[in-house]
Amino acid sequence: SQCPHKWNKIQCTLCKSEKHLKERCPSIWRAYILVDDSKMAKSKVLPFHTIYCYNCGEKGHFGDDCKKRRSSRVPNDDGSAFTGSNLSAELKQEYYC
Amino acid sequence: LEKKQKEILNTDYPWILNHDHSKQKEISDWLTFEIKDFVAYISPSREEIEVRNQTISMIREAVKQLWPDADLHVFGSYSTDLYLPGSDIDCVITSELGGKESRNNLFSLASHLKKKNLATEIEVVAKARVPIIKFVEPNSGIHIDVSFERTNGLEAAKLIREWLNDTPGLRELVLIVKQFLHSRRLNNVHTGGLGGFSIICLVFSFLHMHPRIITKEIEAKDNLGVLLIEFFELYGKNFGYDDVALGSSDGYPVYFPKSTWNAIQPIKNPFTLAIQDPGDESNNISRGTFNIRDIKKAFAGAFDLLTNRCFELHSATFKDRLGKSVLGNVIKYRGKARDFEDE
Ligand SMILES: [Zn+2]
Ligand SMILES: [Zn+2]
Numbered sequence: 001s002q003c004p005h006k007w008n009k010i011q012c013t014l015c016k017s018e019k020h021l022k023e024r025c026p027s028i029w030r031a032y033i034l035v036d037d038s039k040m041a042k043s044k045v046l047p048f049h050t051i052y053c054y055n056c057g058e059k060g061h062f063g064d065d066c067k068k069r070r071s072s073r074v075p076n077d078d079g080s081a082f083t084g085s086n087l088s089a090e091l092k093q094e095y096y097c
Numbered sequence: 098l099e100k101k102q103k104e105i106l107n108t109d110y111p112w113i114l115n116h117d118h119s120k121q122k123e124i125s126d127w128l129t130f131e132i133k134d135f136v137a138y139i140s141p142s143r144e145e146i147e148v149r150n151q152t153i154s155m156i157r158e159a160v161k162q163l164w165p166d167a168d169l170h171v172f173g174s175y176s177t178d179l180y181l182p183g184s185d186i187d188c189v190i191t192s193e194l195g196g197k198e199s200r201n202n203l204f205s206l207a208s209h210l211k212k213k214n215l216a217t218e219i220e221v222v223a224k225a226r227v228p229i230i231k232f233v234e235p236n237s238g239i240h241i242d243v244s245f246e247r248t249n250g251l252e253a254a255k256l257i258r259e260w261l262n263d264t265p266g267l268r269e270l271v272l273i274v275k276q277f278l279h280s281r282r283l284n285n286v287h288t289g290g291l292g293g294f295s296i297i298c299l300v301f302s303f304l305h306m307h308p309r310i311i312t313k314e315i316e317a318k319d320n321l322g323v324l325l326i327e328f329f330e331l332y333g334k335n336f337g338y339d340d341v342a343l344g345s346s347d348g349y350p351v352y353f354p355k356s357t358w359n360a361i362q363p364i365k366n367p368f369t370l371a372i373q374d375p376g377d378e379s380n381n382i383s384r385g386t387f388n389i390r391d392i393k394k395a396f397a398g399a400f401d402l403l404t405n406r407c408f409e410l411h412s413a414t415f416k417d418r419l420g421k422s423v424l425g426n427v428i429k430y431r432g433k434a435r436d437f438e439d440e
Pocket of ligand 2: 054
């Protein structure tokens with residue numbers, strides 16, 4: 001706790017990311033109004049056939065999760081909307097398994 | 098009222114007048130309300146729609162008088178309800194006998210409309226790949242483009258109306274992106290900009306591929322603010338223009354590798370937008386958009402402006418938020434004052 005580096009370490013207290021401070025956390029603006037759970041179908045399914053990659057154009061994965069070389073030269077440090085991480089917990093499991 | 102409508106509003110974001118959303122907890126929700134206000138603000142009033150319909154039917158009658166075998170149809174942004182105030186109305190004349198695009202016919206139509214006091218400032222463009230006449234209808238002041246004997250625009254308009262029915266949020270986001278590009282002069286296909294159909298395809302794909310929308314976890318209409326920012330994020334920062342083409346299959350948008358699209362091979366410059374025409378798979382509807390570099394840069398800039406504005410307003414006091422605009426950071430609208438009602 002005496003180590004001065006600890007105080008310089010960047011970590012967002014909102015999402016635990018080390019890429020930004022909480023003042024610039026994407027969760028500040030990436031805030032969705034979710035459909036009422038009671039109105040949702042009981043078991044959610046992930047429609048893999050409508051998932052397309054913005055980076056390589058192939059089906060079945062989102063662009064942030066593409067294994068191919070990134071084609072855009074603009075960095076994507078904080079992650080975008082098009083990632084498995086942007087799914088709800090139960091669907092995340094289905095996507096990453 | 099007449100006089101009031103002619104006044105130029107002394108603000109760049111008139112849609113916020115008497116519409117305060119600064120008390121919203123989430124800035125994204127504030128932006129959602131502003132998007133809805135902007136769309137309501139630029140949408141035509143009942144009187145404007147009436148004037149436009151009357152104008153078109155007078156021109157149609159005049160056309161039929163000159164050529165009994167012909168008819169006039171509206172296509173483009175007016176027929177899909179995706180136009181900004183002051184945009185041209187696109188019409189096409191089709192006929193049973195055909196051949197109305199000949200040079201002689203173009204000039205005889207021009208003088209016929211002039212004689213009937215239905216056209217001023219007439220321009221006849223007879224030599225172009227797509228011959229047209231352009232004019233201003235003097236009573237309404239509406240700018241009209243007439244093309245001849247081509248039905249592909251009518252088919253595209255029909256398809257777009259289906260997409261609009263199937264895709265909540267498409268109309269709102271398309272109008273915002275159009276106005277955004279318009280004020281940066283990046284929406285003119287003749288100067289390498291992004292045309293209306295291409296804009297629609299980008300937004301259509303974005304909405305139907307969004308992780309939260311495909312899983313039915315969100316309704317687009319409730320989330321227009323965050324979706325607008327994420328649209329700019331996708332096409333300004335992340336989309337692989339070099340390798341990915343947009344297309345559609347069974348009425349839904351798809352991405353596919355450009356390398357598998359035979360009709361556009363060989364690709365000389367990979368950093369270009371490629372959108373497959375739903376009506377003709379060999380046609381790239383965005384082939385004229387040679388300025389994708391500036392368009393991408395503008396989208397990325399809009400992402401930065403909007404997210405910075407969100408961070409700034411998120412930590413501001415309610416007192417400091419008053420009278421501010423989120424959308425105004427990327428969209429300006431200057432023109433005649435318009436009355437608008439909340440839906
Ligand atoms: Zn964070
Ligand atoms: Zn990929």
